[in-house]
Amino acid sequence: MDKIRFGLIGSGWRAEFYIRIAKALPGIFDLTAVLIRDSEKGKNFSEKFNVPVVNTLDELENTEPEFIVLAIKRGTVTEYLIRLFEKGIPVLTETPPGEDVDSLCRLWDAHQKYQPKIQVSEQYFLQPLYASWYKVICDGKLGELQNINISSLHGYHGASIIRQFLNVGFGNLKLYGKRYWFDVTETYGRDGMVFDGEVVKCSRDRVTMEFDNGKTAFFDFSDPAQYHSFIRTRQLTVQGTRGEIDDLTIRYLNEQNVPVTQTLNRIDLGVYGNQEWSHYGVMLGEEFLFKTPFKNARFNDDEIAVGSCLMKMHEYVKTGEEFYGLADALQDMYICLKMEEAYANPLKVIETETQPWAK
Numbered sequence: 001m002d003k004i005r006f007g008l009i010g011s012g013w014r015a016e017f018y019i020r021i022a023k024a025l026p027g028i029f030d031l032t033a034v035l036i037r038d039s040e041k042g043k044n045f046s047e048k049f050n051v052p053v054v055n056t057l058d059e060l061e062n063t064e065p066e067f068i069v070l071a072i073k074r075g076t077v078t079e080y081l082i083r084l085f086e087k088g089i090p091v092l093t094e095t096p097p098g099e100d101v102d103s104l105c106r107l108w109d110a111h112q113k114y115q116p117k118i119q120v121s122e123q124y125f126l127q128p129l130y131a132s133w134y135k136v137i138c139d140g141k142l143g144e145l146q147n148i149n150i151s152s153l154h155g156y157h158g159a160s161i162i163r164q165f166l167n168v169g170f171g172n173l174k175l176y177g178k179r180y181w182f183d184v185t186e187t188y189g190r191d192g193m194v195f196d197g198e199v200v201k202c203s204r205d206r207v208t209m210e211f212d213n214g215k216t217a218f219f220d221f222s223d224p225a226q227y228h229s230f231i232r233t234r235q236l237t238v239q240g241t242r243g244e245i246d247d248l249t250i251r252y253l254n255e256q257n258v259p260v261t262q263t264l265n266r267i268d269l270g271v272y273g274n275q276e277w278s279h280y281g282v283m284l285g286e287e288f289l290f291k292t293p294f295k296n297a298r299f300n301d302d303e304i305a306v307g308s309c310l311m312k313m314h315e316y317v318k319t320g321e322e323f324y325g326l327a328d329a330l331q332d333m334y335i336c337l338k339m340e341e342a343y344a345n346p347l348k349v350i351e352t353e354t355q356p357w358a359k
Contacts, residue, residue, distance in 0.1 A: 003030040004314040006092070007060045009080070010071035011036050011045050013190065014094055018069055019049050021307045024297055029310060032063035057087070066317055067092055067117070069310075078103040081118070082110045090117035092313040096156050096333040097326065104330045108357045111326055119313050119322060120329035122160050123305035124153060126312075130161065132264055132282040132289035133236065133245055137165055141252040142240030151220035152234030154205075154227075155336040156329075162209065162217040163332065165238055170331055170358035175350050177207030177219070179343040184222075187230040207339050219339070250284060264289070269296075279304065327357040 008018050008031060015034070022031035033052040036042035046053040054060050060068065067090035070080060078098045084091045097120060098104040111118070124130050137145065148165055150158055163169070184202040186194045202225045209217040225232040238245040243252025248264045267280040278298055281291040292304055293311060312323040334355055342350045 004028060004310055005030045005032055005065050006310065006313075007032045007035065007063055007065035007068045008071065009035040009057075009060070009068060010094075011041070012071065012073070015069075015071040016049075017303060017306045018071065018310070019051055021299070021303055021310065024299065024303075025294060025307070028294075029307075032065045033060055035060045057083075061087075061089065066090065067313055069121070070094060071121075075099055078107050081107060085110050085114040085116040085118075088114070088116065090313075090317050092119050092121050092309065094121050095329065096336070097329050098333060101334065101337060104334060105356060107326070108330060108355075111357075117317060118326050119309075119316050120324050120326060121306065121309045122157070122324045122329060122332070123302065123309055124157050124161060125164055125324075126305040126308040127301045128266070128279060128282050128290050128292070128304060129264075129301065132284070133238070134165065135289040136245060136250055136284065137238065137240075141243050141250065142238065142245065143242030143253075145215065145238060145240045147216040147218065147239050149218040149220070149235070149237040151222075152226065152236060154221045154223055155339065156332040158219055158221060159332040159335040159339075160324075160328070162219070163328075163335075166211070166215045166217065168211045168213060168215055170327075170354070171212045172352045172354060173209050173211045173335075175207055175209045175335075175338060175342050175352075176347055177205065177339070177342045178346040180204045180206065182222075184225045184229070184232065188228045190228065193230075205339070205343060207342055209335075327359060330357045331355065 008015055019031060022029040031051060033054045035057060036045055036053050037055055039055050042053040042055055070091055070093040072080060074096060077093060081091065081093060081097060098107050125134060145166055148162055150161060153161060181201055181203055183199050186198050186200055188194060202222055204222040207219040209219065222232055226234065235247055236245065249261065251261050254260050262285050265283045267283060268277065269275055269280050270277045276298060278296045279292050281288050294304060294307055299307065315321060316323065338350050338352055
């Protein structure tokens with residue numbers, strides 16, 4: 001297999017994921033260069049991460065990547081994407097692609113005009129646990145899906161999983177909810193565990209989404225505690241006519257209508273042993289629901305998912321097969337904006353409208 005050559009625009013926390021992945025698997029990925037406009041900042045970044053850095057988009061193009069990853073501050077993503085569209089450069093952009101409905105519509109208009117090659121790096125459905133849950137759904141174990149209760153992801157990430165798991169497409173919905181505030185003790189951050197006992201205010205968002213096709217989602221997220229905490233965890237329930245996902249427990253009826261209860265079993269190599277750690281897969285009974293595409297790589301779940309986005313982008317450039325296209329990203333962000341409207345108007349029913357990108 002040819003190496004997946006990609007350029008990178010950005011120097012923040014998210015951009016570092018792509019650098020780590022490329023360095024960990026040099027036989028698969030080739031990071032051609034990182035674009036940082038400030039020359040002094042670029043020089044320091046190059047020395048810190050031992051990667052080539054350029055200062056202009058033309059220079060990045062000259063490194064001949066097959067596509068560019070855009071991982072910059074969200075407020076400037078739309079303008080930069082349109083510029084890449086104009087230049088005809090295939091792009092894998094970080095979420096979200098726009099800040100408000102106007103920018104989402106502008107981006108779609110530009111997409112219609114330039115017909116660019118673009119996918120969005122919405123990674124959560126490619127993480128081992130979410131991919132395993134989705135495999136259970138696709139295998140039909142739950143029957144016709146009715147509702148989902150998700151308490152693990154914020155905004156557009158949560159909307160993405162809701163739409164995919166319930167298979168509601170671009171259908172409209174009514175939503176209502178409220179933002180609450182609670183105290184929580186900090187235990188963990190991006191830099192590691194925290195032991196100082198600091199108590200902070202933490203929002204908790206509760207939204208009910210009623211889709212036009214009768215399916216329902218109950219959204220619940222606590223920010224910032226739920227992403228970085230040892231005393232707040234994630235929860236997910238999906239219910240269908242023949243079974244349910246209850247976090248790591250799967251209950252369903254077999255072909256003889258006998259109720260079966262099984263638990264997801266994560267397989268990590270080297271746990272309590274002397275081998276180097278790596279994730280292998282997730283099993284349900286005797287069946288693997290998920291196997292990592294990066295055998296023996298010491299990746300966390302998010303790195304597995306982001307690396308999978310890179311691989312799927314490579315296939316998209318070659319074949320045109322989408323894995324998370326712009327229309328889906330715009331719809332998920334649109335729903336996120338409607339959720340924010342609901343928080344600003346507690347318990348008021350907010351309705352979505354069909355947008356230009358709806359298929």
